[in-house]
Amino acid sequence: MSGHSSYVPTNRFMRWVDARLPLPRLVYDSFVAFPVPRNLNYAYTFGGILSLMLGIQIVTGVVLAMHYSGNSALAFHSVEQIMRDVNWGWLMRYMHANGASFFFVAVYIHIFRGLYYGSYKAPREILWILGVVIFLLMMATAFMGYVLPWGQMSFWGATVITGFFTAFPIIGDPIQQLLLGGFAVDNATLNRFFSLHYLLPFMIAGVVILHIWALHVTGQTNPTGVEVKTKDDVVPFTPHATIKDGLGMVVFLLFYCWFVFYMPNFLGHPDNYIPANPLKTPAHIVPEWYFLPFYAMLRAITFNIGPIDSKLGGVLVMFGSIIVLFFLPWLDTSRVRSAVYRPIYRIFFWVLVVDTIFLGWLGSRPAEGIYPTLALIGTIYYFAHWLVILPVLGLVETPRKLPASIAEAVLGPNYASGTAAGAAPPSGSVSAPENR
Incomplete structure (x- = not known):
């Protein structure tokens, strides 16, 4: 988003940093002074919740990767060893496994919120497209991560999903063999999926940065769907949005922790606690x-x-x-x-x-x-x-x-006549975003 920055360094050291790498200025302009519509509801907190869940998944995933063995003969037992012998390994594993499910809970709510409030409409088309790219990368990451425990449902899920590519004429078989590293799901497949599962979250983080950048260029949508017109339509991101996002995160984490500590296997499949067996197909294969x-x-x-x-x-x-x-x-x-x-x-x-x-x-x-x-x-x-x-x-x-403006939608139809008569504007106002 273009416009004059209101950041003022507080001491000599911060002035020295700001003159050479204006990272504090970027953070201040993006997450403190950034103007957001004053009528945002709690459905808009799921962007922050998704960023939090991505961080949890990356941190727990890195810790698990330190102890996981990407070998078809050892993978299942390495996961059990993480659960039993690694300090806090059970917590890392359950946080990661349930984190994937809650990541998708948040992203589905985020998507349907965008559909309800028309967040995909001009000028936010690229913002929406980047969101769909993130969704696709999430699906690829989750699928490959589901294969890593090397249980029955992991093995046969990989067999079924990679088999989809054989439906495409000419190119299907080579694509499947490239994914599998051979002609069947085996050790080479596990190595490929482990590598990609480790890499893709960092790709997601990169696209998330672009997604946030696009959001700050076009500005946040709001429940009325009316663009920002005056300084009374917006409030500073901090403390208004940060407090609301913080509360949303706490409530979301309460549900997440309930599953982690009290029903950690509820969202999984019991067949995945059986070692992968290529000679025995589960009765009902489901993703x-x-x-x-x-x-x-x-x-x-x-x-x-x-x-x-x-x-x-x-x-x-x-x-x-x-x-x-x-x-x-x-x-x-x-x-x-x-x-x-x-x-x-x-x-x-x-x-x-x-x-x-x-x-x-x-x-x-x-x-x-x-x-x-x-x-x-x-x-x-x-x-x-x-x-x-x-x-x-x-x-x-x-x-x-x-409504004629966001402020009118929030403060009522008498807002326009009140301000026209010289009434003082609402407190907490900041300058409206420029060049929207």
């Missing part, structure tokens, strides 16, 4: 819960579509369910951002939430009976929401009247 909606879409395609067989069709649908998110800023044709002022869109939004949860449940069911049919119906609606409902709804829906 982690955060992949289940996409797994349901994959299995929903049980028929050929012209020259595309069912296997390739399922893989295309699964990948397409994420790729479509990249084009969301251009699929939504409405000029109004927030669902607060779009009553019809708000109904379809909640239907999408229910549909996604329903697909997640179907992904945990066996691929038999009525479940594939229900998954197909859920998949059709999922794509119809993005490709049909959003473009059409933006053209036919009549939104409610927007």
